[in-house]
Amino acid sequence: xxxxxxxITDEEIAQWQEELYELERDCSTGKLGTTKEQKQKIxxxxxxxxxxxxxx
Amino acid sequence: xxxxxxxxxxxxxRVQQDLANWENKIDDxxxxxxxxxxxRVYGTRFGDNIAIISDIAENATAEPETFRxxxxxxxxxxxAGIVHLQSDYLEVDLIATAPWNILxxxxxxxxxxxxxxxxxxxxxxxxxxxxxRLKLYxxxxxxxxxxxxxxxxxxxxxxxxxxxxxxxxLQRQQRRRRR
Numbered sequence: 001x002x003x004x005x006x007x008i009t010d011e012e013i014a015q016w017q018e019e020l021y022e023l024e025r026d027c028s029t030g031k032l033g034t035t036k037e038q039k040q041k042i043x044x045x046x047x048x049x050x051x052x053x054x055x056x
Numbered sequence: 057x058x059x060x061x062x063x064x065x066x067x068x069x070r071v072q073q074d075l076a077n078w079e080n081k082i083d084d085x086x087x088x089x090x091x092x093x094x095x096r097v098y099g100t101r102f103g104d105n106i107a108i109i110s111d112i113a114e115n116a117t118a119e120p121e122t123f124r125x126x127x128x129x130x131x132x133x134x135x136a137g138i139v140h141l142q143s144d145y146l147e148v149d150l151i152a153t154a155p156w157n158i159l160x161x162x163x164x165x166x167x168x169x170x171x172x173x174x175x176x177x178x179x180x181x182x183x184x185x186x187x188x189r190l191k192l193y194x195x196x197x198x199x200x201x202x203x204x205x206x207x208x209x210x211x212x213x214x215x216x217x218x219x220x221x222x223x224x225x226l227q228r229q230q231r232r233r234r235r
Binding site: 008010013014016017019020021023024025026027028029030031032035038039041042043044045046048049050052053 | 076079080082083086094097098099101103104105106107108109110111113114135138149150151152153157158167168169170171174192193194195197198200201202204205228231232
C-alpha cells in the first residue's frame with residue numbers, strides 16, 4: 001500500500017485536500033432520527049440557548 | 057497533536073462553555089440568516105448540523121468521557137464528536153463541525169477541522185489497539201466527504217476505516233503536511 005501511495009503525486013495530494021475541504025461543510029453526521037425527532041432536537045437546543053441568554 | 061489543531065478528550069467546564077457558545081451562535085444565526093423562522097432550516101445542511109450539535113451537547117453532559125473535539129490555535133472548538141469503544145473498533149456516533157463552518161463568510165470559520173478530528177480518532181483507534189479501525193453512520197449529504205477521506209461503506213450501511221484504509225489516510229495527511 002505504501003508503494004501504491006508513493007505513486008500519488010504532490011499535485012494529486014493537493015487536489016485531494018482541496019476536494020476534501022470543499023466537502024467538509026457536510027462532515028456533520030450521526031443518526032438523526034425522524035423529521036419529528038430532528039425538530040425536537042433543534043427546539044431543545046434553541047430553548048437552551050434562549051434560557052442562557054435570558055440569564056445573562 | 058495535529059499542527060493546526062489540539063485534540064480534546066472528554067467534557068470539562070471549558071468544553072461545556074464551548075458547546076454553549078455554539079448553541080448561542082446558532083440562535084444568533086437563525087435570527088441573522090433565517091429571520092427566526094426555524095422551519096426554514098429543517099432538512100437543510102444547517103438544520104442537520106443543529107440537530108447533531110444538540111445531540112452532542114446532551115451526550116457530552118450525560119457521558120463526559122465520550123466527548124472528542126479539536127480546537128484551533130485561538131482555542132476555539134472547531135469540530136466535535138461522540139465516540140464509544142467497541143470490542144475491536146471505535147464507534148463514532150456523532151460528528152459536527154462548528155456552526156460557523158456551515159454558513160458563508162463567518163470570521164471564525166476554518167477549513168480542515170473535520171478532517172483533523174477524523175485523523176485524531178484514527179490515531180486514538182491505533183492507540184487502543186484497534187489498528188485504526190472505526191465506524192460511523194453517514195447521513196446522505198455526508199457520504200461524499202467520508203468516501204473522500206477513504207472510508208468504505210459496509211454491507212450494513214455503516215462507513216468504516218479498516219486498518220489499511222486508515223493507514224492510507226494517515227499517510228496522505230503526512231504527505232499533505234510535508235508539502
